[in-house]
Amino acid sequence: MRKWLKILRNSKNMTQADLANKAGISQQYYSFIENGDRVPSVDKAQSIANILGFQWTRFFEPNQEAS
Numbered sequence: 001m002r003k004w005l006k007i008l009r010n011s012k013n014m015t016q017a018d019l020a021n022k023a024g025i026s027q028q029y030y031s032f033i034e035n036g037d038r039v040p041s042v043d044k045a046q047s048i049a050n051i052l053g054f055q056w057t058r059f060f061e062p063n064q065e066a067s
Contacts, residue, residue: 005034008052023047 009019020030025044032038033048040048040059049056 001036002034004058005048005052008054009034012052019048019051022051 009016012019014022016030016034017027020027023030023044024047029038030048033040033044042056045056045059049058
């Protein structure tokens with residue numbers, strides 16, 4: 001699970017559906033990303049990062065799930 005991602009999303013008072021809608025993806029796909037079951041494509045990683053305000057490469061760093 002990407003706890004850091006959930007914390008960032010919650011800090012913006014956004015639901016998974018809100019974020020998914022802004023990122024142009026389904027809520028189910030976003031849920032898979034947040035749960036660590038999927039790695040987003042570069043363009044989706046950039047979109048999510050822009051919405052939440054973090055460096056998109058964080059998705060691809062080793063051990064980022066625990067951060």
